[in-house]
Amino acid sequence: MESRIVIIGGVAGGMSAATRARRMNELASITVLEKTGHISFANCGLPYFISGDIKDERALFLTTPEQVAQRYRIDARVQHEVTRIDREHHRVEGVNHITGDLFSLPYDKLILAPGAAPIVPNLPGIDAVNVFVLRNIEDAERLNSYLEKSKPQQAVVVGAGFIGLEMAEALQSRGLQVTVLEKAPHALPPLDDAMGGWVEQELVHNGIALRMGQGLGAITTTNGRVSAIQTEQGESIATDLVVLAMGVRPSTKLAQTAGVVVGATGAIAVDKALRTSDPDIYAVGDATEVTQGVADFVTRIPLAGAANRHGRLAGEHAATGHSRSAASVLGTAVVRIFKLDVAMTGLSFSSAKKMGFDVERVIIHPNDHAGYYPGAKQMHLQLVYDRSNGRVLGAQAVGGAGVDKRIDVIATLLHFRGTIDDLAQLDLCYAPQFSGAKDPVHYAAFVAQNQQMGISPGVEDIQAGVQLVDVRTASEYAAGTLEGAINIPVDNLRTEHQKLDADKPTVVFCQVGIRGHLATRILKHLGFRDVRNLKGGYVQARSRIAKLPNLLPLVEVHAK
Numbered sequence: 184m185e186s187r188i189v190i191i192g193g194v195a196g197g198m199s200a201a202t203r204a205r206r207m208n209e210l211a212s213i214t215v216l217e218k219t220g221h222i223s224f225a226n227c228g229l230p231y232f233i234s235g236d237i238k239d240e241r242a243l244f245l246t247t248p249e250q251v252a253q254r255y256r257i258d259a260r261v262q263h264e265v266t267r268i269d270r271e272h273h274r275v276e277g278v279n280h281i282t283g284d285l286f287s288l289p290y291d292k293l294i295l296a297p298g299a300a301p302i303v304p305n306l307p308g309i310d311a312v313n314v315f316v317l318r319n320i321e322d323a324e325r326l327n328s329y330l331e332k333s334k335p336q337q338a339v340v341v342g343a344g345f346i347g348l349e350m351a352e353a354l355q356s357r358g359l360q361v362t363v364l365e366k367a368p369h370a371l372p373p374l375d376d377a378m379g380g381w382v383e384q385e386l387v388h389n390g391i392a393l394r395m396g397q398g399l400g401a402i403t404t405t406n407g408r409v410s411a412i413q414t415e416q417g418e419s420i421a422t423d424l425v426v427l428a429m430g431v432r433p434s435t436k437l438a439q440t441a442g443v444v445v446g447a448t449g450a451i452a453v454d455k456a457l458r459t460s461d462p463d464i465y466a467v468g469d470a471t472e473v474t475q476g477v478a479d480f481v482t483r484i485p486l487a488g489a490a491n492r493h494g495r496l497a498g499e500h501a502a503t504g505h506s507r508s509a510a511s512v513l514g515t516a517v518v519r520i521f522k523l524d525v526a527m528t529g530l531s532f533s534s535a536k537k538m539g540f541d542v543e544r545v546i547i548h549p550n551d552h553a554g555y556y557p558g559a560k561q562m563h564l565q566l567v568y569d570r571s572n573g574r575v576l577g578a579q580a581v582g583g584a585g586v587d588k589r590i591d592v593i594a595t596l597l598h599f600r601g602t603i604d605d606l607a608q609l610d611l612c613y614a615p616q617f618s619g620a621k622d623p624v625h626y627a628a629f630v631a632q633n634q635q636m637g638i639s640p641g642v643e644d645i646q647a648g649v650q651l652v653d654v655r656t657a658s659e660y661a662a663g664t665l666e667g668a669i670n671i672p673v674d675n676l677r678t679e680h681q682k683l684d685a686d687k688p689t690v691v692f693c694q695v696g697i698r699g700h701l702a703t704r705i706l707k708h709l710g711f712r713d714v715r716n717l718k719g720g721y722v723q724a725r726s727r728i729a730k731l732p733n734l735l736p737l738v739e740v741h742a743k
């Protein structure tokens with residue numbers, strides 16, 4: 184089929200579309216128009232170029248116009264910015280920034296993959312030379328050259344999302360003292376607060392100053408350079424540079440001006456074939472809406488995975504007239520922050536709650552592999568499920584190793600709309616270097632099943648007046664416990680339970696929840712009427728106390 188396919192945007196979605204189109208149709212003419220100086224660059228690798236982990240910038244160029252011309256017969260034109268789509272005459276118009284010439288190009292099928300642009304607040308001083316965003320190679324070169332030439336000492340990063348935290352670490356590794364501002368109450372806002380505390384501890388432990396719950400209020404400039412910023416709360420922080428990592432806005436101007444429908448989310452609306460409201464125009468990637476795969480609502484999830492997969496489908500459809508349908512998107516993501524890996528998929532506990540699910544969660548702290556095999560690292564794993572039918576809704580994990588694998592397993596389960604019973608039965612690979620014979624995801628499912636069956640109810644908040652029992656050893660108790668807890672080690676519980684009141688609501692806890700589960704079972708068998716296991720045990724409680732020191736009655740006390 185001879186057809187003219189034009190693609191706007193030559194990175195994740197655009198190049199996936201272009202190469203798939205070629206593989207599916209040898210006769211089509213395929214042109215990619217990219218406004219920056221590079222196609223197919225690794226934007227996800229940019230923070231590691233800034234940190235110096237990637238030393239040679241050329242490593243970020245996954246391919247070049249010359250290479251795609253030779254291998255794919257794709258005409259990829261850099262520094263070609265499209266400024267208008269003429270739907271009536273099936274043409275795109277734009278500027279060639281190399282020559283300054285205007286161009287006009289016909290298309291039969293047009294694929295929009297223009298991505299998104301960093302959010303830049305409208306504040307006096309925001310255009311100072313030492314305010315940076317990070318989206319493309321040119322942004323990275325500008326920041327890198329400022330770091331080399333001006334030798335700044337201090338930096339403020341605005342936004343504690345994925346890119347903000349990657350940049351905080353990168354700048355710190357270049358020797359800067361870094362402060363991170365975040366408007367949301369905790370770092371990595373998509374995380375639930377039960378998980379966010381670990382991230383903040385890691386940042387602080389590595390010398391990053393945090394201002395959580397604080398937005399950027401104003402900028403002070405001296406001789407055209409930012410010299411300080413003020414938080415919305417009025418604190419002034421001296422700085423030699425600012426990185427804005429406040430999220431992105433879908434690039435929809437071209438589509439909107441051409442009358443292509445933009446949805447309520449502010450991104451381009453597409454159908455399952457990635458067609459926009461104009462059947463000859465497709466759209467993919469950060470500029471588009473997606474369907475959230477757990478709750479089927481339309482949203483924006485600006486991540487590389489969907490951009491690449493959807494680009495491939497749109498390329499095929501544009502080249503052949505058919506393709507498989509685009510699946511919904513779960514928002515599965517992972518990031519490394521110093522030595523901590525953080526991953527998530529599906530709905531958070533708080534969002535599932537807001538959406539009206541009958542939501543319950545499990546929080547456990549297993550090792551990534553068998554404890555007896557050297558190098559085991561603890562992880563914190565949260566599993567969110569619907570109490571009414573056991574359907575798994577989402578998961579988040581934070582730890583030193585293996586969190587990506589667990590979240591990918593659960594993402595696969597979510598894709599097939601699996602339940603905690605499915606998760607408990609998954610046949611996963613095992614050897615001591617990799618996991619336990621019961622994997623962390625199995626444990627999470629077992630705990631959920633126990634909660635659902637009512638045999639070991641969990642509790643997150645300790646109500647005043649409950650009988651609080653620390654079932655760890657006497658030495659663990661002496662090293663630190665929760666205020667008001669009495670100590671009966673789990674091994675003594677069957678003989679010493681008379682010290683407790685079987686009619687009183689009772690909360691037991693151990694280090695991570697495992698001994699607490701056994702203690703719950705023992706006390707229930709002994710006739711205690713209302714016994715609950717503190718979710719995630721002392722480890723979880725301590726993380727909450729570190730984050731919210733005034734949280735009562737979770738008060739940590741140490742033996743004198």
Ligand code: FAD
Pocket residue numbers: 191192193194195196197216217218219226227228229230263264265266296297298299317318319346434437467468469470485486487488490
């Ligand atoms: P892009 O890849 O941004 O490509 C769009 C291209 O279109 C741009 O190059 C732009 O110049 C061009 N363009 C726009 N308008 C025009 C026009 N009018 N004419 C011509 N060209 C135009 N995602 C992950 O899943 N994992 C990660 O680890 C991760 N890390 C990231 C780190 C950084 C620093 C950044 C910036 C992003 C990261 N992302 C990550 C997000 C991921 O890069 C994006 O989701 C993905 O690139 C989106 O693909 P896209 O094709 O929609 O847009």
